[in-house]
Amino acid sequence: MFxxxxxxxGTRHRPVVPPSRLAxxxxxxxxRGGDDRPYLRPRLAAALPRRATLPARRQPLAVARRxxxxxxxxxxxxxxxxxxxxxxxxxxLIPTLKETPAEAQIVSxxxxxxxxxxxxxxxxxxxxxPLGQRVLANIARIVREEQDAAGAEEVLMxxxxxxxxxxxxxxxxxxxxxxxxxTDRHERELLYGPTNEEMITAIMRxxxxxxxxxxxxxxHIQWKFRDELRPRFGVLRGRxxxxxxxxxxxxxxxxxxxxxxKMMLAYMRTFQRLGITAIPMxxxxxxxxxxxxxxxxxxxxxxxxxxxxxxxxxxxxxxxxTDIEQFYAQMTGIYAATDxxxxxxxxxxxxxxxxxxxxxxxxGQIFYFGTKYSQAMDFAVTGPDGRRIHPEMGSYGIGVSRxxxxxxxxxxxxxxxIWPDAVAPFRAVILxxxxxDAATDPLCEQLYAALxxxxxxxxxxxxxxxxxxxxxxxxxxxQIIIGPRGxxxxxxxxxxxxxxxxxELPVAEALVRVRG
RNA sequence: CGGAGCGUAGCUCAGCCUGGUAGAGCGCCAGCUUUGGGAGCUGGAUGCCGGAGGUUCGAAUCCUCUCGCUCCGACCA
Numbered sequence: 001m002f003x004x005x006x007x008x009x010g011t012r013h014r015p016v017v018p019p020s021r022l023a024x025x026x027x028x029x030x031x032r033g034g035d036d037r038p039y040l041r042p043r044l045a046a047a048l049p050r051r052a053t054l055p056a057r058r059q060p061l062a063v064a065r066r067x068x069x070x071x072x073x074x075x076x077x078x079x080x081x082x083x084x085x086x087x088x089x090x091x092x093l094i095p096t097l098k099e100t101p102a103e104a105q106i107v108s109x110x111x112x113x114x115x116x117x118x119x120x121x122x123x124x125x126x127x128x129x130p131l132g133q134r135v136l137a138n139i140a141r142i143v144r145e146e147q148d149a150a151g152a153e154e155v156l157m158x159x160x161x162x163x164x165x166x167x168x169x170x171x172x173x174x175x176x177x178x179x180x181x182x183t184d185r186h187e188r189e190l191l192y193g194p195t196n197e198e199m200i201t202a203i204m205r206x207x208x209x210x211x212x213x214x215x216x217x218x219x220h221i222q223w224k225f226r227d228e229l230r231p232r233f234g235v236l237r238g239r240x241x242x243x244x245x246x247x248x249x250x251x252x253x254x255x256x257x258x259x260x261x262k263m264m265l266a267y268m269r270t271f272q273r274l275g276i277t278a279i280p281m282x283x284x285x286x287x288x289x290x291x292x293x294x295x296x297x298x299x300x301x302x303x304x305x306x307x308x309x310x311x312x313x314x315x316x317x318x319x320x321x322t323d324i325e326q327f328y329a330q331m332t333g334i335y336a337a338t339d340x341x342x343x344x345x346x347x348x349x350x351x352x353x354x355x356x357x358x359x360x361x362x363x364g365q366i367f368y369f370g371t372k373y374s375q376a377m378d379f380a381v382t383g384p385d386g387r388r389i390h391p392e393m394g395s396y397g398i399g400v401s402r403x404x405x406x407x408x409x410x411x412x413x414x415x416x417x418i419w420p421d422a423v424a425p426f427r428a429v430i431l432x433x434x435x436x437d438a439a440t441d442p443l444c445e446q447l448y449a450a451l452x453x454x455x456x457x458x459x460x461x462x463x464x465x466x467x468x469x470x471x472x473x474x475x476x477x478x479q480i481i482i483g484p485r486g487x488x489x490x491x492x493x494x495x496x497x498x499x500x501x502x503x504e505l506p507v508a509e510a511l512v513r514v515r516g
Numbered sequence: 517c518g519g520a521g522c523g524u525a526g527c528u529c530a531g532c533c534u535g536g537u538a539g540a541g542c543g544c545c546a547g548c549u550u551u552g553g554g555a556g557c558u559g560g561a562u563g564c565c566g567g568a569g570g571u572u573c574g575a576a577u578c579c580u581c582u583c584g585c586u587c588c589g590a591c592c593a
Contacts, residue, residue, distance in 0.1 A: 098542065098554065099528045103586055123585065177517095178591080195593085229517070229591055243593060295593090304592095365593060399593040433552055465553040472553090483552055493552090 087426070088448075089458045093130050096470055107302055108408035109234025111417050115474050117404075124231025124239030126401075131474065134425035135404050136242060140221050142273050142422060143244045143398055150266035152217035152246050157199050159223050163189035165198040169376045180225045192225040197373050197395055200247045204391075205379035211251055214381060214391060217259060219246030221400060233304075235405040236361065242401040249391040251383070253370065256392035260292065260368045261328040263396045267296055267364055268318035268331070274403065275420020276410050279313050281336045283365060292368040297338070297360030300409035306339035307360040310350045361406040364398040417475030418498050421516070426456040428478035428514045429471045433464045439487035443507065447480060447492070450511055455480075472497065478514045 094116040103120065104110040112118045117132030128136055144154065160182070166172035172179075172191075180192040193199070200218060208216065221244045231239050248259035264280060271278035276298050283295040297307050312334045321327040335350050337343060338360065347355065371390040374380065380388035399406075404423075411418045421427065428451060432444040448457040456476065458467050464483075471479045481493040492510045494503045505513065 095526090097527060101527070102522085102529090105587075120585090176591095224593080226592075230587090230589090232587085237592070241593070245593090362593065397593050402593060431552095463551060463553085463555065465551095465555075468553045470554080481552080485552090 087130075087453065087456050089456060090460045092456075094474075095129070096473065104234065106233045106236065106409075107412060108236065108405040111408050111412060111473070112234060112405065115417060118235065120234075124228060124237070126235055126238060126240070131425045132404065135419075135423055136401060138423045138425070139274060139400050139403050139407075140242070140244070143221065143270055143400060146266045146270040146273070147217075147219050147244065147246060149269075150217070150262045152219045152266075154220060155203075155218045156220050157193075157196050157203075157222060159193055159225070160190050161193045161196075161199055163191055165202055166191065168202075169198050169373055171198065178226050178228065180227050193222075194224055194226045195395075195397075196220070196222075196245055197247065197393075198377065201373045201377045201379050201393070204249055205377060208249070208379075209381055211381050211383045211389060215248065215250040215255055215259060217246055217248045217263075219244060219396070233405070235401050236304075236409075238401065241399060244398040244400055246396040248394040248396070249374075250393075251381075251389060251391065253392050256368055256370070256394055257292075258324075260366060260394050261324050263366050263394070264294065264331060265318060265321060265324055265327050267366065267396070267398065268316070268321075268327075270398065271296065271298070271363070272318050273422055274407060275422055276407055277314065278363060279307065279309050279336045279360070280331050281307070281309075281338055282332075282341060291370070294332075294366050295338070295362050296364040296366075298363050298403075298406045298410055299358050300361050300406060301359055302409045303359030303361045305360050305362065306342075307336065307358055308339070308342050308347060309336040309356050309358075310334045311354040311356050314356075361402070361409060362399075363403050363406050364396075366394065366396045368392075368394040412475075415469070416473035419475040419477055421477045424475065424477050426476050427451070427454045427516075428456070428480055429474065429476040430455055430457045430480045431464075431467045431471060431482060432457070432459055433467065433481065433483040435459060435461050437484050437487070439484055440482050443487045443490070443492070444482055447482075447507065447511070451514065454515075480510060480514065 096116045097114045100110045101113050104113050112132065113120075115131060116129055117135065118126045118128055121127050126132075147154070163172050163181070166175070175194065179194055182190040182192060184190055204216070204218075208214070221242065223240055224243045224245075225240050228237060228239050231237055235241070246263065248256060248263070250256040250259055268278065268280070278296045278298050280294040280296050283293045297303065297305065299307070313336065316330070318327070335346055337347075370392050373393055374390040378390075380390050383389040407420065407423060408417050411420060419425070430444050430447050430451075432440050434440050444457060444459065448455055456474075458471065460467070468479075475497055477497055479495040479497065481495060483493070486492055486504065490507055491504055492507055494505055494510050494513055495501070503510075503513070
């Protein structure tokens, strides 16, 4: 503890507090009315001579200890302990905001800033703070699991690419100003990748020679950059964004369509696991090229596009699907369209009671585009008859960082974010309503030790109201509320953020509930 | 890229029109009180007024240039 604090906090520009005064102030704090912790005094006496040699401190030890909610139970291994379980709110980089920064217009952007998830570093470019980083990691984890399950294989390609690669496909000039172009010290032309068709095709061209090595679906989760004319909506339309992109290589069109269908199922499973409703819709192929494409829209009242769909989608369960062909037929057989592609004739065939109109945020898109890149870049494998075959390709994107915003758009209320369990940065927050209390402190520590990284411990010296408000803002699925009255009897209150339900439970039962 | 607007304390903003000591609320720090839904009182710290140039005895304020950010439109995982 001492080393840790010395290293991290001891260099602040503060006047040195004379040892005598420090002792007096610390003593006062320990003896203050209502403080029922006599053990503080001997501990302080032991600690003070060491402390007096330290550089300027921000506060007397007793106060520091009270704030940190440590109840004076310092142990020799404290420094390690504190470093490992860093998610005590008092020691975390979670800079919440009471007021909304002026630049944020859309609800997810406001909430992400207010919850301390992200900070804008430049137009459309964000730093992800601990809470945001955890959400990103959780989304990426689920995306990864579903890609792997679909038979895709993870790789990691660089963010910086050579212009020459893009000249091969002809897209270096075609891509326009949205591509961020870079020149290195040797005047070589580089670019920050907006997508990776060219690069993955070059890799495959180099590595894959026989038809027996296909099909393959490499994917990676990597930062992309598209120099949008007008970044907006926070991470929903940033210039730099984290994307999962997969690329399928098959021998023929039939195989490519199978890959396409697999990916559609993987996408629907992914979105369902993320706790959101996403609907696949026929789409244009745009820059990528090709003739088969679907966009996936998350339903959210603040979405950018208007969407029309058949309520049959709401009943679908991708996690229960066993037959890919059947699932694909079902998905593509139900009416769904963005306002741009809305077809009134087809819409009128949907039974009126099943017609749904809403808003959607595009969080993914899949393409089949045949041999566009394998031809242009001459990636061919030797077929069974010795002839060269240009593989049939598809590409499949999921906006990982955009999903973080989209999930909030879909799941929030006036008080803040309502995280689905799967993506929440923490399953639970432990609210110590009376920091420094003889009953609440040990109980909170016990719960915190039991839950480990799954829990955030609000150990700050704040009023109950502040803790409640921030817990709601941050949106943890569970709030474990520990007040002096219940704590004395070993009871805690459990609040479910999504529903507002509250339960009075013994500690052990609460743990079971939270762990699900 | 076209149109509009905004840059003043960590955040939200006033002050600018009409030039003359840089402000409020919240947050932060210290103390006391309070303690189950963003408390109260007292004291304190914090600013290259985005940057550069100009006008003037004097510029946050007027003029010019510039950088950044936001909004509307076209574009987009």
